[in-house]
Amino acid sequence: MLETQKILIIDDEPILLKILSKFLQKLNIPSDTAESGEIGIKLVKKEPSTFSYAFIDYNLPGLSPKEIISQIRSINPKIKIILSTGYSVEDIKRELQPIEIDGTLQKPFTFNDVKKVLGE
Template identity: 30%
Template sequence: MGLITKKCVIIDDDVQITELFSELLALLGLKILAIGHNGLDAIDLFSKHQPDILFMDVEMPKLNGIEALKEIKKINPSAKVIIITGNTSSDCERILQDNGVTAIIYKPFDIQKIKQLIEHFDNPVSMYT
């Protein structure tokens, strides 16, 4: 599957981050299906759009990214969820890994790392960067 065919949803409570990130992903050839701003949006938009990739923050209002990840994995255990976070704690990383996150990218993010991750997405091994 080429980059141009990948469809994604972006979830982050920071509007500036979602705007910047959607522009970066569009430059990489991804189609942005929807943007949300909390964990409840993540579950709703994932269910509605069934994206190839869901990009999501951890610390958000209403429902955090960890709880949203758990619910999304109940809907589709093979869902590809990439966490974009500034939380570098090993506890957070372990919890995300235990709940089936596909990859973790730490803020500030590097567009080349994101591009490399997306290009290797068909690899069954999870990536943490």
């Protein structure tokens, strides 16, 4: 069984925030949402040890995924990062180097995809 405190979802599309939140609710996993990297970082700063995962959209306005991941991990080094994207996973992993991520969620994703990326 997955031991999760709370999952942070960062996406600029309100419908995707809602869908992911509902999927996590079905798994009895609490979540917080943020519509930008900056807001997500503030949430992690506010409660650094609360989040065990961050689901981050790869294509957000403002901060780059590298900047968001670096800042979140500087606050909470144990947080697992899952990138949601419609792009090629191999290209993203290459672009993000040397930063490593813990998983990807390929858009469009299903409830089973979310369960799989969380090891459920």
